[in-house]
Amino acid sequence: MNMNDTHSPASMPGLALGPVLYHWPRETVLDFYAMVADSPAEIVYLGETVCAKRRSLRRDDWLALARELAAAGKEVVFSSLALIEADSELRSLRRLCEDDAFTIEANDMAAVSILEERGLPFVAGATLNLYHPRSIAVLARAGMRRWVMPLELSRRAFADIRAALPETVASEVFAFGRLPLAYSARCFTARAHDLPKDDCQLRCLDDPDGLLLKTREGDDFLVLNGIQTQSARSFNLMAAEVTGPPPADVLRLSPQSRHMPAILAAFDDWRHGRAGGRELAARLEDLLPSGSCNGYWLGEAGMQRLPMPAAQA
Amino acid sequence: MELVCPAGNLPALKSAVDHGAGAVYIGFRDDTNARHFAGLNFTDRQMEEGIRYAHARGVRVFVAINTYPQAAGWPRWQAAVERAAGLGVDALIAADVGVLDHACERAPDLHRHLSVQGSATSAEAIRFYHRHFDIRRVVLPRVLSLRQLRRVVLDSPVPVEVFGFGSLCVMVEGRCLLSSYVTGQSPNTCGVCSPASAVRWEETPAGRESRLNGVLIDRYGPGEHAAYPTLCKGRFEVRGQTGYAIEQPTSLNTLALLPELAEMGVAAIKIEGRQRSPAYVAQVTRVWRAALDACARDPAGFRPRPDWQAVLQSVSEGAQTTFGAYHRSWQ
Numbered sequence: 001m002n003m004n005d006t007h008s009p010a011s012m013p014g015l016a017l018g019p020v021l022y023h024w025p026r027e028t029v030l031d032f033y034a035m036v037a038d039s040p041a042e043i044v045y046l047g048e049t050v051c052a053k054r055r056s057l058r059r060d061d062w063l064a065l066a067r068e069l070a071a072a073g074k075e076v077v078f079s080s081l082a083l084i085e086a087d088s089e090l091r092s093l094r095r096l097c098e099d100d101a102f103t104i105e106a107n108d109m110a111a112v113s114i115l116e117e118r119g120l121p122f123v124a125g126a127t128l129n130l131y132h133p134r135s136i137a138v139l140a141r142a143g144m145r146r147w148v149m150p151l152e153l154s155r156r157a158f159a160d161i162r163a164a165l166p167e168t169v170a171s172e173v174f175a176f177g178r179l180p181l182a183y184s185a186r187c188f189t190a191r192a193h194d195l196p197k198d199d200c201q202l203r204c205l206d207d208p209d210g211l212l213l214k215t216r217e218g219d220d221f222l223v224l225n226g227i228q229t230q231s232a233r234s235f236n237l238m239a240a241e242v243t244g245p246p247p248a249d250v251l252r253l254s255p256q257s258r259h260m261p262a263i264l265a266a267f268d269d270w271r272h273g274r275a276g277g278r279e280l281a282a283r284l285e286d287l288l289p290s291g292s293c294n295g296y297w298l299g300e301a302g303m304q305r306l307p308m309p310a311a312q313a
Numbered sequence: 314m315e316l317v318c319p320a321g322n323l324p325a326l327k328s329a330v331d332h333g334a335g336a337v338y339i340g341f342r343d344d345t346n347a348r349h350f351a352g353l354n355f356t357d358r359q360m361e362e363g364i365r366y367a368h369a370r371g372v373r374v375f376v377a378i379n380t381y382p383q384a385a386g387w388p389r390w391q392a393a394v395e396r397a398a399g400l401g402v403d404a405l406i407a408a409d410v411g412v413l414d415h416a417c418e419r420a421p422d423l424h425r426h427l428s429v430q431g432s433a434t435s436a437e438a439i440r441f442y443h444r445h446f447d448i449r450r451v452v453l454p455r456v457l458s459l460r461q462l463r464r465v466v467l468d469s470p471v472p473v474e475v476f477g478f479g480s481l482c483v484m485v486e487g488r489c490l491l492s493s494y495v496t497g498q499s500p501n502t503c504g505v506c507s508p509a510s511a512v513r514w515e516e517t518p519a520g521r522e523s524r525l526n527g528v529l530i531d532r533y534g535p536g537e538h539a540a541y542p543t544l545c546k547g548r549f550e551v552r553g554q555t556g557y558a559i560e561q562p563t564s565l566n567t568l569a570l571l572p573e574l575a576e577m578g579v580a581a582i583k584i585e586g587r588q589r590s591p592a593y594v595a596q597v598t599r600v601w602r603a604a605l606d607a608c609a610r611d612p613a614g615f616r617p618r619p620d621w622q623a624v625l626q627s628v629s630e631g632a633q634t635t636f637g638a639y640h641r642s643w644q
Contacts, residue, residue, distance in 0.1 A: 083485055084435045085461050093437075109433060113441035127488055129432075129501060131381040134411030138445065152493045152502060153383070160384035182489040182545075185456035185638040188559060192551045213558050214550040215529040221549065222491075229484070229545075229559070231494055295497070301526055302494035 012271050013245050015264065016043035016172065018254040019079040019105075021180060021225060023204040026056040028257075033065055035261060037072040040268040043250060044069050047078045047096070049107055051187070051226045052089050053202065059095070066102055079105040082127050083183045083227065105148070116142040126150050126174065127183070131157070133164035146170040146250065151179050151235075154299035155246060162247065170249040175237035176263060177254025178210065178223055178230040178289075179302060188224040208257035209289050220290035233293035233303060238270055239281035240294035242308050245271050259287040278308055314574065315581040316605055317375070317474060318598050321353040321588055326363040328595040329372075333602025336373035338406060339363065340587065344386070345393040346377045347430055348587040349504030360400055373403040379428035381409045381501045391415055398423045404449065407431075408487055413446040426450040426474070430500065432487035436468030443470045450474055452583060454486045455565060456638050463577045472580030477567045478597060479585020480630050481637055483545055483560035491544055496526045507543045514539075523547070540631055562631030568604055568621065570639060572612040593628050600624050 017036055020029065036044055046062055046069075048054050057065070066076040080097075084090055090110065097104055097114040106112045107125035115122045123146040130136050136147055147165070149158055151174050162171055189211055190200040204211075210223035210230055220232035237251065245251060253260075253267060266280045285292060295304030318334035320326035329337045340346030342354040355363065360376075367374050376397040382390040390412055397405055398420035405423050407413050408430035416425055427433055427442045429452040442448045452474045457465065466473045482489070486500070493499035496511040511526040521533045523542035530547035533539045540546065540562040549558045565585070567574065574582070582605070584597055600621045608615045626632060 082488070083456070084438070085457055087461075087464055090435055090437060108435075108438060109431075109441045110435045110437035113437050113444070116441070127432075129381055129409070129487060131409065131501070132384045132387055132411055134387065134414060135381075135409055136411075138410045138414050142441075142445075150381075150501070152490045152499055157383050157385075164384070179490070179494065181494050182484040182491050184484045186483055186560075192558060211551060216532050216548060216550060216555060217529050218550070219528070221528065224551065224558070229491065296493075299497075301497040302490070303528075 013248050014250045015041045016250045016252045017041045018252045019045040019049050020255045023054045039264045043075045045077045045079045049079045049082050050228045077103045077105050080107045080111040082107040084110050121145040140166045140169050148172045155297050172250035173248045175251035179235050182229040184227050187227050189226050232290040234288045236292040238277040240297040241277050317581050317583045319587040323359050324591040325594045328591040329598050330367050332595050332598035338375040340377045344504045347379050347500050347504045375404045375406050376402045377406040379408045379430045380504045424449045430487040436465050439469045466578045474581035477582035481565040563633040563635045564629035565637045566634035568617045571608045572615045
């Protein structure tokens with residue numbers, strides 16, 4: 001799935017591996033991407049999107065990794081930080097956008113602004129809040145070549161938008177993983193450890209899939225991941241589509257610390273029609289840290305795990 | 314600095330105008346604005362009367378059309394922009410780039426402000442909106458430290474408005490889907506957070522429980538003050554400990570920071586609370602008007618008066634206030 005391709009309705013969706021949203025030690029990151037190089041994913045998003053203090057890998061490490069993955073045939077995209085506060089973060093963003101060797105996923109309008117002025121095409125991340133064709137048209141004029149759907153939108157909203165998508169813009173939907181639901185100036189991981197944010201001691205390293213937040217009756221509810229809050233349940237698009245993947249150009253799988261090879265293989269089977277969503281979703285259920293949900297895609301509360309709709313005749 | 318006050322209905326608008334607002338912000342009675350609550354907001358006729366009342370007293374009126382439309386509802390947002398322009402409001406407060414684009418095309422003379430829901434936290438992001446939509450003002454999310462704010466004010470191509478007082482969103486506005494995750498409705502899509510229709514209160518042997526679409530948000534012992542179950546302000550269990558894991562019920566209050574905000578060049582102070590009563594609007598507007606006037610007269614000698622703080626405290630969520638992101642523990 002190349003950035004220059006236009007979307008065609010009947011083609012098989014590409015598989016993208018989203019950026020690692022957690023703070024993993026350097027070796028863990030390198031091992032993970034060694035696995036990814038041999039995986040069926042065609043697109044790999046790299047870089048830190050949550051917290052600028054996380055520096056398991058330096059800029060040169062990321063660039064080396066990007067070159068290796070590109071040599072393995074992957075389309076590499078660098079994801080930008082979702083929340084820009086400090087001047088130093090803006091400077092890092094400018095550096096990231098200076099290098100035109102790799103495409104950027106813009107997760108904030110500051111990134112869009114810089115990329116537009118440099119005349120570089122970009123992927124528009126879900127946090128840019130592009131909910132309808134008119135806003136998508138604005139970003140397409142600014143250089144967007146792929147649109148990532150906001151997480152809370154439904155299959156119906158997707159269909160409406162897809163029908164009106166400009167020829168030059170491809171579509172991508174979040175298909176698997178704990179949902180990144182919110183961003184804050186506050187670090188909730190530091191707060192849980194009773195530490196101020198400026199002396200957080202990088203305690204997010206303790207939790208490779210984030211820090212679980214339960215209700216007072218013991219239900220897994222949310223996950224604290226630094227300044228980001230996620231769903232505890234993993235969204236699984238396969239649990240919402242009986243007949244196969246929706247007509248998106250790209251499906252995004254968000255990494256978890258374990259079982260990613262099996263998860264990638266299941267989505268690869270799904271898009272090739274080798275197995276149905278119902279069977280594959282059931283197979284993945286035991287591999288998820290807190291179970292699954294499919295509500296957003298079916299137009300309901302995101303946390304819901306609704307029965308699969310009947311296959312359309 | 315201009316004092317920008319909330320009005321959820323005509324009596325609240327008159328309260329704000331009568332007690333010293335420089336501008337009031339209001340919304341239509343539908344999901345085009347981020348306070349889409351039952352019984353709140355303005356019909357066209359009420360808006361017309363409100364605008365007349367405010368303009369006759371030299372007060373400006375802004376209309377918030379600051380949610381994110383989807384394809385199916387888009388004509389409603391288009392119409393809202395055109396209605397606002399037709400009614401002669403002083404500015405449109407919008408977040409969605411499609412709404413802003415439409416406003417530029419159909420109501421080019423209507424000033425555009427970037428809503429807090431637009432999540433612009435840096436001068437570079439503001440530049441994007443300025444370049445495309447010639448925005449005249451930006452409302453910043455409640456996430457920056459004073460130092461960061463100073464930098465944005467300095468570099469921003471347009472004047473900056475910040476929140477001064479009111480209920481505190483701990484999450485970046487426009488970047489929080491927690492409410493739709495639990496209830497199917499969010500600020501972005503429906504203009505609501507933790508909507509009342511999803512709230513259930515129950516007396517149980519373990520205490521009084523508040524639930525949002527079935528999810529236990531909090532449980533109160535005898536004598537404990539029960540708060541509205543805004544889901545980020547519930548008590549939850551993390552690492553074996555139960556408490557306010559995300560944020561406690563509290564209000565932002567930056568009164569003590571006024572001289573600093575004025576000195577760095579902040580153009581306007583926004584008061585939160587279109588969902589609050591006309592009495593709240595009157596009390597808070599009166600205090601902030603007095604404080605802004607005192608600060609303008611003698612910034613170096615400015616101290617928040619205890620009676621001001623007592624009033625603000627009494628109308629605060631959980632009767633507590635905080636500096637929010639201006640506080641060190643956030644940075």
